[in-house]
Structures are given as structure tokens and as C-alpha cells.
Amino acid sequence: MVPSTSEDPFHKIILKNSSEKSEFLKESSSQYGYNGRIDSIRENEYPQLKGSVYLDHSGATVYAKSVVSSFTNDLTNNLFGNPHSYNPSSQLTSQRVELIRARILKHFNANPAEYQVIFTQNASAAIKLVGEAFPWTYGQSSFRYLRESHNSVIGLRRFAEENNSPIIQAITEKDLESSFKNIHEYPINDNLNSEINQDIVYNLFAYPAQCNFSGQRFPLKWTQMIKRLNSDKSKTLVLLDAAAYAATSSLSLADKDTSPDFVAISFYKIFGFPTGLGALLVKTELTPILKKRYFGGGTIRAVAYDRLWQEFRENLSDRYEDGTINFLEIISLEHAFNSIERIYTNFNNIKNHVTSLSSYLYKRMNSLRHWNGSPVCVIHANNDFSDSSIQGPVFNFNVKRADGSWVGYLEVEKLASVKGIHVRTGGFCNPGCLSRWVNVNSDQVMANYKLATGKVCGDDHDIHNGKPTGSIRISIGAMSTIDDILVWLDFFNTYFVESIPPYKMSQKVGIDTNITYSNQSNLVVERVTLYPIKSCHGFTIPPSSSWPVTSQGLLYDREWMLVNLRTGKALSQKIFPRMTLIRPVVFRDKELLVISAPGQDPLQIKLNEYPDDIDSSTTCSSQVCGDKIETFIYTSPHITNWFTNFLGIPCRLARQPPITNNDNNFIQSQRFIKPHLDVPMTNAHLSLSNESPFLLISRNSVNHVNEMILENENKDETIVADCFRANILIKATCEYEEDEWKMIRIGGQVFRLIGPCRRCHMICINHETAEKIKEPYSTLAKYRRFKGKIFFGQHMIHDAELSDSPFEIKSGAKFEILEKFQDQQEIFR
Numbered sequence: 001m002v003p004s005t006s007e008d009p010f011h012k013i014i015l016k017n018s019s020e021k022s023e024f025l026k027e028s029s030s031q032y033g034y035n036g037r038i039d040s041i042r043e044n045e046y047p048q049l050k051g052s053v054y055l056d057h058s059g060a061t062v063y064a065k066s067v068v069s070s071f072t073n074d075l076t077n078n079l080f081g082n083p084h085s086y087n088p089s090s091q092l093t094s095q096r097v098e099l100i101r102a103r104i105l106k107h108f109n110a111n112p113a114e115y116q117v118i119f120t121q122n123a124s125a126a127i128k129l130v131g132e133a134f135p136w137t138y139g140q141s142s143f144r145y146l147r148e149s150h151n152s153v154i155g156l157r158r159f160a161e162e163n164n165s166p167i168i169q170a171i172t173e174k175d176l177e178s179s180f181k182n183i184h185e186y187p188i189n190d191n192l193n194s195e196i197n198q199d200i201v202y203n204l205f206a207y208p209a210q211c212n213f214s215g216q217r218f219p220l221k222w223t224q225m226i227k228r229l230n231s232d233k234s235k236t237l238v239l240l241d242a243a244a245y246a247a248t249s250s251l252s253l254a255d256k257d258t259s260p261d262f263v264a265i266s267f268y269k270i271f272g273f274p275t276g277l278g279a280l281l282v283k284t285e286l287t288p289i290l291k292k293r294y295f296g297g298g299t300i301r302a303v304a305y306d307r308l309w310q311e312f313r314e315n316l317s318d319r320y321e322d323g324t325i326n327f328l329e330i331i332s333l334e335h336a337f338n339s340i341e342r343i344y345t346n347f348n349n350i351k352n353h354v355t356s357l358s359s360y361l362y363k364r365m366n367s368l369r370h371w372n373g374s375p376v377c378v379i380h381a382n383n384d385f386s387d388s389s390i391q392g393p394v395f396n397f398n399v400k401r402a403d404g405s406w407v408g409y410l411e412v413e414k415l416a417s418v419k420g421i422h423v424r425t426g427g428f429c430n431p432g433c434l435s436r437w438v439n440v441n442s443d444q445v446m447a448n449y450k451l452a453t454g455k456v457c458g459d460d461h462d463i464h465n466g467k468p469t470g471s472i473r474i475s476i477g478a479m480s481t482i483d484d485i486l487v488w489l490d491f492f493n494t495y496f497v498e499s500i501p502p503y504k505m506s507q508k509v510g511i512d513t514n515i516t517y518s519n520q521s522n523l524v525v526e527r528v529t530l531y532p533i534k535s536c537h538g539f540t541i542p543p544s545s546s547w548p549v550t551s552q553g554l555l556y557d558r559e560w561m562l563v564n565l566r567t568g569k570a571l572s573q574k575i576f577p578r579m580t581l582i583r584p585v586v587f588r589d590k591e592l593l594v595i596s597a598p599g600q601d602p603l604q605i606k607l608n609e610y611p612d613d614i615d616s617s618t619t620c621s622s623q624v625c626g627d628k629i630e631t632f633i634y635t636s637p638h639i640t641n642w643f644t645n646f647l648g649i650p651c652r653l654a655r656q657p658p659i660t661n662n663d664n665n666f667i668q669s670q671r672f673i674k675p676h677l678d679v680p681m682t683n684a685h686l687s688l689s690n691e692s693p694f695l696l697i698s699r700n701s702v703n704h705v706n707e708m709i710l711e712n713e714n715k716d717e718t719i720v721a722d723c724f725r726a727n728i729l730i731k732a733t734c735e736y737e738e739d740e741w742k743m744i745r746i747g748g749q750v751f752r753l754i755g756p757c758r759r760c761h762m763i764c765i766n767h768e769t770a771e772k773i774k775e776p777y778s779t780l781a782k783y784r785r786f787k788g789k790i791f792f793g794q795h796m797i798h799d800a801e802l803s804d805s806p807f808e809i810k811s812g813a814k815f816e817i818l819e820k821f822q823d824q825q826e827i828f829r
Helices: 013-016 018-028 038-045 065-077 086-108 123-133 158-162 173-179 221-227 267-271 318-321 329-343 347-367 409-418 430-439 441-449 483-495 577-581 639-647 698-711 777-783
Strands: 116-119 143-147 167-171 201-208 236-241 262-267 280-283 300-303 311-312 377-379 392-402 424-426 471-475 524-530 547-548 560-564 582-586 592-596 604-607 613-615 631-632 649-654 694-696 729-733 742-746 749-758 789-798 815-820
Touching: 013 018, 013 483, 018 347, 018 483, 038 065, 038 329, 065 329, 086 116, 086 280, 086 329, 116 123, 123 158, 123 201, 123 236, 123 262, 123 280, 143 158, 221 236, 221 280, 262 267, 267 329, 280 742, 329 347, 347 377, 347 392, 347 483, 392 409, 392 613, 409 424, 409 471, 409 483, 409 777, 430 441, 483 777, 560 631, 577 639, 604 639, 639 649, 694 698, 694 749, 698 729, 698 777, 698 789
Parallel strands: 143 167, 143 201, 201 236, 236 262, 694 729
Antiparallel strands: 116 280, 262 280, 300 311, 377 392, 392 471, 424 471, 524 729, 560 649, 582 592, 592 604, 613 631, 631 649, 694 789, 742 749, 742 815, 749 789
16 A cells, blocks of 8 residues: 555555554564655555555565656667567667576576576476476486475476376475485585486476465575485486565575576566566576477577477577567566665565564464454464564465354455455465365365366355365565555454354344334335346336246346357456446337447347357356356357457357257256255256346345445445346335245235345446446445355245236336245345
């Protein structure tokens, strides 16, 4: 955060926590803030952070304004050409690139005669290059890696598999340390003679200097210890993954004999910019034994086009940088180095600054307790974060409720996102740490993947069989402030620390059980709405019209969707908010669906015609869908271009086929009402709606949400009923009484209420402007959240046997309550 002002959304929170801030500054003044300059640094160099709390620096840190402006000035005042040419612009590029190579080696205190810099796309590509160039001996070379390694390191085992390695093993710290016993009397045996002994078997060991999951730092002296285990016939080369470590600490390669053979780095983790650029630092002495397989432009000295003969360049960077390097981004590194040195002076200052914040965060989070004394956080670390030699500025944890149940990591991330707080959740591409800290072992990972729901990386299954499948990570960067930490702590205390015993269910969700609903004459349907295209704007039925009711919902409700042209997945308004500006209108008398959007000519779709193309690969990507379905695809270029041009992403319109007998030419619907709802029938068919055929909300409840928003002084973020995307909006007696209903009659139609609607942050999209705000999700989370789910509105199904024909409803119709829950514990079952 930049320094707080009255216009800052976090201003009140910072004022509220001013005493805690003063106490921290008093205790940490020697380490924190770069001698009092942190506020001016944030103001001048990081304006993009205004209004946000960014705590995902391990994912990517934030670039300084001066880096971009300086680099832009460089580009507009100099002409840079392809370095493979010899004209003046190319020579300038080559000169600047070589200066950057030297700058990188200087940063890592590496002797240019002993190490070389090979530019890659990122740190993962640098690690992959080690596997490709490594001198594997078929059937003899081993590959070992630390349990806490990133997937990019674990992926090297594929090269080991191809070379039939007898040992491919993940090892622990304890395993490694035990192998070092009694070796101190042996000298380091790491000399590579100019005349290579072809009988030597080379093995590979890889580990992270800092774990990307937990922030734990591992001894850099391990390389030296491993070298002492070498013999004349067998040598182990060491790969150090320094991507996370180098972001906030300096790494010295001054002593070649005790330093790693390969070091992988990522520049966007250090500077924030440029992205798409990493490097592999390689010992020059390895040149004779490394293998060059594929070759591209610029890596060879001579080649015969029709014979298996080529001669590679001698220099490692020239030999392994296939094709034209990303020379403009490489040149930008000069500006990144200049800025970070001007702003922070050195990495020791950065290390001290982030350590002061991470140790304070640990202390505060570790002390949190629920009303019954149970800890709120399960912290994935075995130290107090005060020693930067063993712990980086990464805080990883899970959350428990007062009753001991787990809070899903997505619940935390969704709420944080709505509040403008950026954290990361999941497994962090680190299965070893997932096993060590979250107790999700390999057997469980494999078993969960094989389930019908198929737990995969990046999905929304954050709790499985009552256990978390991932965790929450907060990572701190050079420009993080105590205000960032205090805002996070205030948020976390507000939403996840239970300070008092839980109320009875009815009190918690705002139901007054003492009210009797004897006068039902005031119960009326205010509005009926359908959403022909999933995630697009609703179409409100004219008050004078009755509308057909089907087992799958209102006629034409969620019958169409937009699918990504590349992936076949359904587009969602959560990712593409402009979808709400697409307005479909149904003209039943003309049998037309007319679609409009700003700047677009109206598009007409015939209701009684289905497209010819059936696509069985389309999958619903909504977090509460997950169903694989078959759809009819509109292949007309005019229709495809209409949606693609408006949304800016290649997509096409699809229509779900109707439910028919198998004798019909149409295909059978494969979507059903979600199993967590109380459906008194099996295989109840569903359209493209997320969970059920009908959704009901109450005007009284919407008004109450706005009252709560105003109580929190968020008058600019009051909401309208449209944000909840309900089919039926009713006027009742009081707020949330609909939670108690089991069966209602609207006109002559009977509906069974089958469960509350679980809300996501899609309700925070303004349906008139497509802008995202934090309400009503933020307010609902405070008093309508139960077991990690935020509830508002009720799902329903139509009971045809108890209803009058024709099956139709209309706005203005009276409705009555036929049955209510007797046990309050059933309400949020």
C-alpha cells in the first residue's frame, strides 16, 4: 500500500490499528523501512499498489515505476537490432547484452572466468536445460532431489527415466544430513580435468535455496558437503533452484569449489519486470561434458545441410541460446538493476526489511485464538521467522474453525480478493510440501485424481473428505509495508476468528423464529426473470405475460452459453464481466432470440431451429458445474464474430439440446441438479444453470443487505436485486423468512425449496456497467456465512403433480407458504 489518505479504501483500518503500527515501528526501526524511506518509496515507485494489498511476491513481485520509464526512454532513444547481425544497431544490442551478463555475474559475486550466463524463458526453462544438457550415463546416472522441490525440479526425473537411471529419489533433509556424517576429513573432489575421463558417471542432485511453499531456506553449504562424496569414478553435480531465494537475498558464488554447478534464476521474481526471462548460471569447466542435442540459429559455427555434421560454438551461452535471444527484455535488466540499487541500495537492506515484516506476521497469526482457546492457524513452518538464514519471507498456513473443522483455502482467497487483498492458495506446484505440511501424500493425490470429480491442480476442490487439499500463502516483497500486514490482520480477524460462541442457527443467519406468518395476503411475485445465455444479462418477463415453466426451469432459461473457441470451456461472467452487457430478449410470438450489446448491431437467433453441429467436447468451467456435456454449436461466422468482437476473446455460441426420448434425433441431456441439494427424485435434469432449475430471492432480504452495507458506511456500493441473478423476486413479510420455507404455491404452480444458494463473488459485478465492486459479497460474508459457504436465496424445483395446468407463472401473482421447516438445523443442511 502507498501511504494512507482519506480516499484510500484501507484508511480507516490503518487508523484503527495505529497503536499496533507504532509499537511495531518502535521495535523494528533498525530493520524495517530503509531508514524511514518506505512510504516515499511506495508513493513514488509503486503507484499501481494504491488501493491494493499485494501479498503474492513469491508469485511475482511488483516492478518499480522508474524501471518502466527508464527502459521506455532507452527504447525511444536507441535503435536495437538482432544481435546475430553485424550492423550498428545489432552491434549495440550485442554490447548491451554482454554488459548485462557481466552485471548478473557481479550480482551473484561470480567470477566471469568460472561461470557463464545462459538466458532462458524463465527459471523452469533453465532447470529443463540442465536435464537436456546433462551428461547422463545410460543405466548408471542417478537423480536425487529434495522433497521440498518445485515441480520444475521434479520434472527432471523424466530425463532420468529416459536414461534408465537406477536411482530416481526424493530425499529429505534428514536423509541428506545423515549421508554427510564423518566426511569432513575428506577433501573436496571436484576437479574436472581438461581431458575428460569418459568412465566417470555423473549424477545429479537438485534442491531449492528457498522453498517456494513454506519459505524454508536450506543450507548453501550442502554443495560443498556433496562434493566431498565424489570419487574418481562417480561425481555428483549440483543444481540450485535460486528463483525464490534470490528475490529478497543475495547469493554469492565467489568460491567456485563450494558453489553449485548450475543455478536457476527468475528475473521477474527479483524485479517484477521483465517477465518471460530467466537464466541458468553454469560453471565454465562443465563445457566439455555437457551435451548439445537440438540446435537452432546462432548456436553453430558450421553445418552441413545434407550430412549429420555440425560444429557448435564454444562459449556456453552461444551454444545453448537457440535462436534469437529476447534481447529487448535482456536490455531492460540494466534498468531493473539500476533501479533496485538506487531504491534499496543492496539486498541486505531488503532482507532485513522483509524479515521484520514476516516475523511480525508470524507472531500475530500464531497468537490468534477462537473463543474456546483453539488456535485459528496451522502454520507450516518450524521456526519463528526471525532468522533469515533459515526462513524466507513466506508465510504458509491453513485455517481452522472453533469446532476444529477446516476452512477451505478458496474461501479465504475469494474473500480476500473481494477486499482488495492479493494472496495465493493451492498446492503451489510443490507436492513434497503438500505431503509434509498438509498431509496429502502421493497415494491420496493419485486416488483423488481418479475420482469421478477428479481433483486436479487449479480446481475448486479445496476440502476433500474433511481435509484441505492445499493451503494459503502470504509472501512479502521489498516494497511491502506494515500497513499491508495490518490490513491483512484486520481482514483475517474480521472473517475467520470466532470471538464469541456461535449463536443458534436462526440468530446467526438473521431469522426471527418468533414471527408468525399468519397474513399471507401481502406475499406477491414482484418480478420473473430468465437468463437465456448463461452468464449474460437477464430478460425480465413483461408483467402482462405468463411464462411457461418446465422441469428444467423457465422456458429458454440458460439454454445457450458462450464457449471458448480454443478450449471448448464455457465462458463465465466472473472472468469476463462484459458478458453482463450482452442483453438477450425472447420474442416467443416471433420465435426469435434477439441479442444486443453496446456498439453492436442486434443479432437474431431462431428459437425453433437448432444448429447442425454437435460438439461433445464442451465442458462447463463454472466452479460449481464441472459437468461434461454435449452441445449444439453455432458455426455461422457472423454469430461467432459478433460475440468474439464484443468480448475480445475467440468464442462461439452453443445451445443445450432438449430432454427427449432416445428415439428422437436429439441427444439426451447429461446435466442434473447438484447432489448437495435436497431433491426428492433421482437424475433430475438441469439446463445450463449452475445448481438448480429455479432460484428465488426476497426483496425484503435484498433491502436488508443494503441496510447492512450502509451500516458499514459503504453507501457507494449498495446493490440491486439483479446482482443475485434470481428467476423469481418476491415481496414477503420480513427478511430471510424464505430460508424456512419447504414448499410454496405461486398462482397455480407448486415449488419445493431444495436448499440455499451458495454465493460466489460473481454477485459483485455491476450488471449495468460490468464493473467489479466488493459488495454484497463482503457484507454477506459477515452474517450469512456457514461452514465456509455464503448463502443468499433459495433453490427450487417445480412439482408438476401438485400444480395446475398450464404450467405458467407471471409477475404480480400471489403466492402462499404451504410448508416450513420445523427444525432450524435443517435450514442450511
